[in-house]
Amino acid sequence: MTETVERPLARENSVGQPLRRKEDARLVTGRTNWTDNIVLPGMLHMAVLRSPMAHARITRIDVSGALQRPGVVAAYSAADLGDANGSIPCVWPVTDDMVSPPHPCLAIDEVRYVGDAVAVVIAADRYAAADALEAIDVDYEPLPAVVEMPAALAEGSPLVHSESGTNKCYTWEFGGGDYEAAKAKADRVFTRHYVNQRLIPMAMEPRAVVANPTGPDGEITLWSATQIPHVLRVLLALVTGIPENKIRVIAPDVGGGFGSKLQLYREEVLAVVIANRLGRPLKWTESRSENAQVTHHGRDQLQEIELAVTNEGKILGLRVDLTANMGAYLHIITPGVPLLGAFMFNSIYKMEALSFTCTGVFTNTTPTDAYRGAGRPEATFAIERIMDDLAAELGVDPLELRRRNWITHEEFPYTTIAGLEYDSGNYEAATARAVELFDYDGLRAEQKARRERKDPVQLGIGVSTFTEMCGLAPSRVLGSLKYVAGGWEHATVRILPTGVVEVVTGTSPHGQGHVTAWSQIAADALGVDPSAVQVIHGDTGTSPYGMDSYGSRSLVVGGVALVQAAERVVEKAKVIAAHLLEADAADLEYKDGAFNVKGSPGSSKTIQEVAFEAFTAHNLPDGVEPTLQANSTLDPSTFSFPHGTHLCAVDIDTETGMTKIRTYVCVDDIGKVINPMIVEGQVHGGLAQGIAQALFEEAVYDDAGNLVTGSLVDYLVPAAPDLPHFTTDRTETPSTTNPLGVKGVGEAGTIASTPAVVNAVVDALRPFGVDDVRMACTPERVWRAINDAGSKGGDRAAEGTVAYGGATTESTAGGQGDGIEKTGGQA
Template identity: 50%
Template sequence: MATATRYMGRPLKRKEDPRLIQGLSHYVDDLRLPDMHYVVFVRSPHAHARIRSMDTSRAQTAPGVLAVLTGQDLGNAVGVIPCAAQLPEMKLALRPPLATERVLFVGEPVALVVAVDRYAARDAAELVEVEYEPLTPIVDPEKALARGAPVLHPQYSDNVAYRWELEGGDVGAAFQKADKVVRQKMVNQRLIPVALEPRAVVANYKPGENKLTVWSTTQIPHLLRTQIAAALGVPEYIVHVIAPEVGGGFGSKLNVYAEEVLVAHLAMRLGKPVKWTESRRENFQATIHGRDQIATMELAVKRDGTLLGLRCHILADLGAYYQLLTPLIPTLTGLMICGCYKIPAVRVEITGAFTNKMATDAYRGAGRPEATYFIERAIDMVAAELKKDPAEIRRKNFPKPKEFPYATPTGLIYDSANYPKSLDMALKKSGYRRLRAQQAKLRRQGRYLGIGLSTYVEICAMGPSSAMPAGGWESATVRIEPTGKVNILTGASPHGQGQETSFAQIAADLLGLEPDDIHVVHGDTAIVPYGIGTFGSRATAVGGTAVYTALVKIRDKLATIAGHILQEDPQRLVFRDKKIFLKSNPAKSVAFAEAVGAAYIAKALPAGMEPGLEATHFFEPSNFTFPFGAHVAVVEVDPETGEVHLQRYVAVDDCGNVINPLLVDGQVHGGIVQALGQAFLEEAVYDENGQLITGELTDYAIPRAWDVPRLETARTVTPSPVNPLGVKGVGEAGTIGATPALVNAVVDALAPFGVRHLDMPTKRERIWQLIRKFKPTGSRPATKRVGDGRGRRGRRKR
């Protein structure tokens, strides 16, 4: 059987787009059920306090109020919020759904109000009286670990959540042999995911049928279903979870939240449909945060730039409680710390710290952006220290293409790569040499161009179940209807990634149909077989492979049926143009729909064949995949104001085979822009009292369209041997590869001012100070005025 690649590899527009663009799609908050009631949570204004008393009597009697509940009222009706991560000697920090004795972060819910509408609920929530006894907030993770620091969880003696170590090769010898050791402490700051759609949950319980339906903004409907059943102590079969249109997640909806479990409980407890929609302020305070690691990197190098060893200590600020994967994320940083370099000896130590903040967890890249940032910054420092070109230091230390699969000293097997090829392409596409010449020329004129490189590798297609906290396979069912139309039921849960289109492309090619003949169904636990969900750039590499394999099964069956009808060897048949025909004689054919019909009419099937046309596959990957790439950022720093203007961005990415280049570009673009957010703008700031002072979009800066130049993207294609599609995944590549390229560019621009490192976000005022305070040993660099201050909106000229 032959497969034509008519649709795979083509930039098809998304099937999802018309409904999204026209506002015809339905999100959780769009759902209106008769007699719907609304939930508002009363949240702690304190970062750390003892709850002395709660009085809900005034709220109970407020107009329109159906129920007011505290943690005490709940008793044991709702279990703790689950954490799937297991690390050796990890201290447990499981969160009660409503705080009862103490609150440990601003925004932690202490009570809830259910009323006939949102207004009545919100008004009544203000009448809940809580008396707090403030305790000393623990905000700074370094101070949290200091001797004598107040302890967050009183059952433990300190604020260390866990310590995790990894060592490969002879690290001591590597550092002894080194000509130079480059050291730097770097902060990978706390970020807020800011999905366009905040979280929302609706739950409805039908007592007669004993059915609980929960609509939630989730990336993991099946896992959520299991956890709701566990938390409520009900059989899983009564719970039905639906993830309708989900407006972005970036990992923040890869979780099981208190609000989800509580709203489900309320529907059963009160016998009314209930809805909760998060406000943006709640989203900032009580949806997971990302990153927040402080690393001390040490690289041992030879004079010629050869890397000998790496030591890294990471202090990870985990927040107050664990969410689903909290403790696990920093360990991904540890595993990926070598980047795309041959470093024979590595030692990583991670300390997780409890602080009075919201939990950190998986945010786009989840541990890999941190690893890539740390190693890519350190590599640039090596280049600066040895006065070598950063491109050459990188090239010198790449494993060669023939060395793949390549085993890292951290215990991973990189599947396939050609690092020099992507670097060469990025250098050529950016005109790297010309850029360096231009930089030198402009510096003489008092203008500061910065060129930043990043060559990254990341880990995707999560993952083999042996390496995952709760299964890493994915499911797919292909169900062909008697009329010949195809349903693909996927356990992945796309929320913007476009798999309704890319999976249809795979199916169209395998079955010789058009993408419009294919309907992709996801996000409904009553329809789709148990699946793991969408995260870790896994949906295509793992979920798509499950789809592919199920399609192969069904194609084999159809070929057998067609062979039976045509009296030909099924192996010699081709699926194309809605027909199944003999490769050597296309005239000898049967219509696709006729073969399908035969499976259902079942009067003339080959002997012993089951009727019907449905195939399911649970795909277990044998390894992760390791996409890679090379990025070049060009910035100009305004020495008068410290403003950074991104002038060009060149991204060469390799995510293996590409199903839909438009989707890949979209992921790369979005990822780069989100990386720009971390590099230049974003920072979740808690003050010394543990108040989140970047609590709204007026204070927390996310990138805008005018911050972004035209992105120049290109690809190399190194198929993955791990799955039959040869795909690797691309959902997080941008945030992983771009952040260090952008910061490297800024530091490069500031090199004439003696700047060696600058923590993110690279704020204007900080840059301005560095320039102002620079005391040159030779002649002071010129700081000629750059422009007329059109600044960041220069591109918006009318």
């Protein structure tokens, strides 16, 4: 035994402590292992030629020119790859009659969005590969493109997939109660139309892959900047036909995903197929332009929402009619994203009836899929916007309107009109705390004074009382929604012979801090120090089972699996310890990492001592297997339902339309907390992204289907100087459906904050007759709304702002195209 396993006298619980993240020293000092850092002997590089047109027929394609270029090893079009040109599957066919067109890795005969992959070049270095793209000859015959959803659904629209005969992907219906009956009883029917704009996830690390086909016994290893190594392995096997047991997928350090790396991408398939074909390692790293253009986008819904209410503001029924943009192809869960919101439009409110319809639509744009919150931010936005609008219509304080409708804390567990059982919550407590921190009454008084004196800077106050369903997900529920996989999670806990602890998790962190939090959980469950715990993840070779990380699931599913596995380790150890101590297992208690015989001080075995005995196996009780380890595969019984109250105050310069957030208060209830510092970080990042949707970010296409916001010059991601101080607090109503009492937090800030901010903007402008401003609420939109109340701010001019900001940057191809040339520059 070594000194490191010396037993501490007493240990404090690690769970609940703001332990510094174990990951950070390495990450912030650059000792990182990003996919793009990987260099293998003989490694080749791939570059992708992409369509410069939103819709066109490929009448001729010839890659032979590229083969003449220096350093080029191979070049392929769809025809060259033949059967190896696999199709990206959609694993969530939401209806039996959903239109699910082929989604080949390289476009066959037709391109359907700007950025659609057309051909690839494989070369000795990435410079040679990029240069050779311009030597590929492609003749395009332009076809009419359709960018906007209403146009795509109109009679006679150009078809994104002509063989389908329609741009409609599916119509999905859902509900509870009798909406028409509720409507008939209502004093008022209040209908609103909101636009939930398209967003680009923009993870800090672009995507990257390295495929190495030179493994033992024909194994191919794929390193990918992915959130889902386990799911990816299954999908790669299905798409490529390579036996699953010959594929190993590794997600090394991954620099953010926000859903955009919850995907099977064409480049992942191409890298595997081509590396196998050439027998050499192959790397591809996305440029920022490609990231903006071809990594899947998020949101993009037109929302019609209707409340049937009494004159007192009591909600009787809710009707939702969504139109959701799929983009040009279905990615793995594209059609299912809006469905994740279907259960959340009713939010924290009691009502008799819910009617929900969603129509998925194809357009000649980048495919959409999950983006932080996936369906739930859209739902929360619509319901929280309409609650503030209804409050204004009725002349009731928006918080009071919510109080008249929300589920009170005595009513939990509560089964909602959408059929979900909310296990716990206390909306009154979170709201009361938020109101206090915000000085709600003081700000309302100031708002009144500013309105009266017609101050050019107007104050607006926005409310968002949200809940969400996360912790994806009970497998049977996923099955009932036609999702083709489960929602379980796996964990292994091992005490190694030297007494240190190995935790294997099937979740796949990409910035969240799982290594630290999992160490804290295991430390408490085993009675050891968190520093003695090593967390293994993100490699199908070392953590063979898992469903990965998304949907705020890692802790509430994977963390609970970890607790269960640790408990099983202790159970097994107890049998061994009883044997060694010649005691009855029932007489042992386990505390601070050691088994003690009750009432017999001094007679104890540490778990490390037990682990060594289990390793030597010289003296184990009959029937006990050597080694000290246990697995758990946990299928959650239900979702997790965090909630909170967010309050936002904005100052709007009515002369320019500029909005500044002045106060932001959020009080979230995520149940028990493992590491409050990590939670704080998750909330801050979530708020930044939700505020970004409200004020800054918006993917804009021009009529021809060019992504105008194709660079960070025009797709405005806010940074620290652009965001306010966040006042955050928590109430703690433990979840009753898992032993840790935890709820998900990864998406909460993003889900809640967007409507809080837009509600504040609209509230500031109500004296001008404004009842909506489209997102992103740019200064120009706000100014136009002030000057033309019905305009909602209108469309933005679809032109990039600077020479290298806009649509002209679409192609990573060589091509001397529409270059900007000038003389005399010195830049």
